[in-house]
Amino acid sequence: MEQIKIFSPATVANLSCGFDVLGCCLDNVGDEMTIRQNDLNQVRITKITGQDLPLEADKNVAGVAVKALLAAVGSLKGFDIEIDKKIKAGSGIGSSAASAAGAVFGVNKILGDPFSNMELIPFAMEGERLASGNAHADNVAPALLGGFSLVRSYEPLEVLKLPTPEELRVVVLHPLIEIKTKDSRSILRQSVSLKKAISQWGNLGALVSALYTENYGLLGRSLQDNIVEPVRSILIPYFDELKKIAVENGALGFGISGSGPSVYGMCRGDKNAEKVRTAIRDFYKSKDIDFELHLSEINKEGIKILS
Amino acid sequence: MEQIKIFSPATVANLSCGFDVLGCCLDNVGDEMTIRQNDLNQVRITKITGQDLPLEADKNVAGVAVKALLAAVGSLKGFDIEIDKKIKAGSGIGSSAASAAGAVFGVNKILGDPFSNMELIPFAMEGERLASGNAHADNVAPALLGGFSLVRSYEPLEVLKLPTPEELRVVVLHPLIEIKTKDSRSILRQSVSLKKAISQWGNLGALVSALYTENYGLLGRSLQDNIVEPVRSILIPYFDELKKIAVENGALGFGISGSGPSVYGMCRGDKNAEKVRTAIRDFYKSKDIDFELHLSEINKEGIKILS
Numbered sequence: 001m002e003q004i005k006i007f008s009p010a011t012v013a014n015l016s017c018g019f020d021v022l023g024c025c026l027d028n029v030g031d032e033m034t035i036r037q038n039d040l041n042q043v044r045i046t047k048i049t050g051q052d053l054p055l056e057a058d059k060n061v062a063g064v065a066v067k068a069l070l071a072a073v074g075s076l077k078g079f080d081i082e083i084d085k086k087i088k089a090g091s092g093i094g095s096s097a098a099s100a101a102g103a104v105f106g107v108n109k110i111l112g113d114p115f116s117n118m119e120l121i122p123f124a125m126e127g128e129r130l131a132s133g134n135a136h137a138d139n140v141a142p143a144l145l146g147g148f149s150l151v152r153s154y155e156p157l158e159v160l161k162l163p164t165p166e167e168l169r170v171v172v173l174h175p176l177i178e179i180k181t182k183d184s185r186s187i188l189r190q191s192v193s194l195k196k197a198i199s200q201w202g203n204l205g206a207l208v209s210a211l212y213t214e215n216y217g218l219l220g221r222s223l224q225d226n227i228v229e230p231v232r233s234i235l236i237p238y239f240d241e242l243k244k245i246a247v248e249n250g251a252l253g254f255g256i257s258g259s260g261p262s263v264y265g266m267c268r269g270d271k272n273a274e275k276v277r278t279a280i281r282d283f284y285k286s287k288d289i290d291f292e293l294h295l296s297e298i299n300k301e302g303i304k305i306l307s
Numbered sequence: 308m309e310q311i312k313i314f315s316p317a318t319v320a321n322l323s324c325g326f327d328v329l330g331c332c333l334d335n336v337g338d339e340m341t342i343r344q345n346d347l348n349q350v351r352i353t354k355i356t357g358q359d360l361p362l363e364a365d366k367n368v369a370g371v372a373v374k375a376l377l378a379a380v381g382s383l384k385g386f387d388i389e390i391d392k393k394i395k396a397g398s399g400i401g402s403s404a405a406s407a408a409g410a411v412f413g414v415n416k417i418l419g420d421p422f423s424n425m426e427l428i429p430f431a432m433e434g435e436r437l438a439s440g441n442a443h444a445d446n447v448a449p450a451l452l453g454g455f456s457l458v459r460s461y462e463p464l465e466v467l468k469l470p471t472p473e474e475l476r477v478v479v480l481h482p483l484i485e486i487k488t489k490d491s492r493s494i495l496r497q498s499v500s501l502k503k504a505i506s507q508w509g510n511l512g513a514l515v516s517a518l519y520t521e522n523y524g525l526l527g528r529s530l531q532d533n534i535v536e537p538v539r540s541i542l543i544p545y546f547d548e549l550k551k552i553a554v555e556n557g558a559l560g561f562g563i564s565g566s567g568p569s570v571y572g573m574c575r576g577d578k579n580a581e582k583v584r585t586a587i588r589d590f591y592k593s594k595d596i597d598f599e600l601h602l603s604e605i606n607k608e609g610i611k612i613l614s
Binding site: 017018019020021022150151152153154158160162188189190191192193194195197198199200201202203204205206207208209212218221222227 | 324325326327328329457458459460461465467469495496497498499500501502504505506507508509510511512513514515516519525528529534
């Protein structure tokens with residue numbers, strides 16, 4: 001194999017009580033990437049469509065991630081990477097993660113799978129480090145593994161794949177304003193009250209239980225974040241109204257996707273997700289902000305090979 | 308039924324990363340209680356053996372808990388409660404919880420089960436409020452439900468019963484020194500770093516996953532507490548040495564039980580638990596502190612009816 005074309009999915013990280021540790025993979029939003037071996041012993045970003053992003057490999061998340069992988073196997077091979085960005089940069093649904101994870105996935109396939117998808121996570125995280133200054137795993141892990149990913153520990157890195165209840169659907173609203181991940185991190189308080197932290201880990205424990213038992217009610221009650229959401233939501237236009245509308249229309253939970261500005265509603269079943277999507281759309285159309293709206297199943301397999 | 312005799316088990320709460328939310332139920336340590344209806348329309352603690360505790364119902368955790376239950380059903384019936392305390396007060400393995408939970412369990416049975424065991428938790432928590440000033444649920448819940456209990460939320464109260472991996476064994480060392488729960492709480496810092504909190508909830512999420520998947524290795528890696536243990540462990544003689552010994556002898560995890568001074572080692576299988584127990588005993592025998600040592604399976608059913 002000398003060339004591979006893939007779909008690399010968007011992801012929702014920082015899932016409410018799972019701030020910094022829990023993310024899930026979307027199914028119908030993602031980048032398309034073509035990766036082929038070249039004879040130049042160089043990693044090149046040969047083409048990017050859809051977004052204005054750096055073509056220089058050392059300044060591009062895909063380039064940095066692939067170089068980390070090649071260094072680990074001691075390969076001098078070169079690769080050309082084309083990215084059709086369907087996920088907008090700065091959207092909060094894992095745009096940089098999709099490029100970084102997709103690139104290492106593709107190169108790994110061409111190299112004959114020296115690494116498992118789980119083992120590719122640290123390489124993809126190097127892309128995240130470039131993008132945000134923080135090598136977080138909660139977008140690249142669900143992109144590579146599919147479903148829900150939990151980062152138990154960063155040092156050493158340990159990521160778990162959790163089960164996906166069949167009927168879950170995710171509605172994502174992306175208000176077309178930009179919040180830089182770096183800025184969004186900087187407004188967080190570096191300490192939290194013990195009481196709120198206890199409430200957060202009680203909810204996360206329950207959320208994990210809900211995924212194993214397909215208990216949608218419990219899942220909804222657990223999707224709370226009383227630490228980060230109150231701070232970051234002020235950066236998102238009409239967050240409180242959106243949450244109210246989503247919950248009133250039956251969403252199990254609602255929160256910030258990644259570091260925003262996208263927000264997500266977790267829903268049970270297509271019918272409810274469609275209702276939530278419509279209500280959010282109708283509300284936001286009355287505001288003076290452009291937006292994109294996605295409705296997706298949870299993608300259980302992660303990155304997909306197109307050809 | 309006018310009389311019931313029960314075994315009300317000891318419990319290990321504050322299970323490392325599950326501080327304030329996660330506890331488990333022991334099988335061979337517990338109080339024996341006899342509860343019988345009287346004709347006096349009074350709740351009386353008629354006898355306590357094994358410990359010097361108040362007989363006045365309003366100052367006894369069992370009395371307070373039963374009165375809360377009777378008030379909820381509007382019953383004017385009276386009950387005599389005898390407690391043979393096998394769990395030492397202030398041990399950190401749920402002594403007050405066993406009395407409070409056992410009392411409401413017994414009275415509920417005599418009344419014809421108006422409440423489920425889950426519904427009895429709030430009444431038993433009133434005993435905890437009397438004992439420590441804090442109506443926590445992470446001892447009374449596993450005593451009433453058996454196995455592992457997770458407190459998702461206190462307001463409103465929601466408790467989950469989690470699965471119990473078959474091979475788990477618990478070694479508990481109780482150094483015979485007294486630490487009051489109130490004192491042990493007062494040394495806790497009221498705020499924690501966001502970074503440590505994230506690590507704590509990553510571990511708790513993974514621990515819940517490990518219980519569902521019977522993944523003992525993951526369970527061991529998850530049993531960490533970098534928030535409370537570093538502070539409270541200074542009150543426990545030789546904590547660091549004990550932890551080292553337990554882990555070197557193959558314990559999956561080791562931490563403080565409740566608010567101490569008891570410590571627990573979580574082990575896989577009887578053989579390993581026996582090895583850990585012996586190593587801890589041999590070490591502590593060389594110190595000038597009296598102690599008790601327990602080795603127990605996880606009690607899956609909770610309070611047991613003896614007659």
